[in-house]
Amino acid sequence: MTAARAEGDAGSGTVLVLTAACVLLLIGTVLASLAAVGVARHRAASVADLSALAAASSAHLGSGPACDAAREIADRSSARLVQCRVVGDVADVVASVRPPGRLGELGAATARARAGPASSG
Secondary structure, X not given: OHHHHHHHHOOHHHHHHHHHHHHHHHHHHHHHHHHHHHHHHHHHHHHHHHHHHHHHHOHHHOHHHHHHHHHHHXXXXXXXXXXXXXXXXXXXXXXXXXXXXHHHHOOOEEEEEEEOOOOOO
């Protein structure tokens, strides 16, 4: 009777180990994807900040040159300048960064930043 029961259970440990390995692989893939999206979001925020500072520092030249400076920063950072608006000395920009790999096909992380002179008051 013991031999018959052992034959029925043969290989069940292999199935459990393979199932556990697949679950761990799935969890690892999801966590890596979330990390990549988080990095893209932080990169977009950094690019938006730097682009806004570049545009604000060139605002005295006019809106066109200021937004060109912001676009140059975004291009050098492998990002895309979505919007640039300069009113007076204040620049408002939106930048986007696509996550690497297949995640980039799903969309881009965007961030908005605003820069200008500090108000003295």
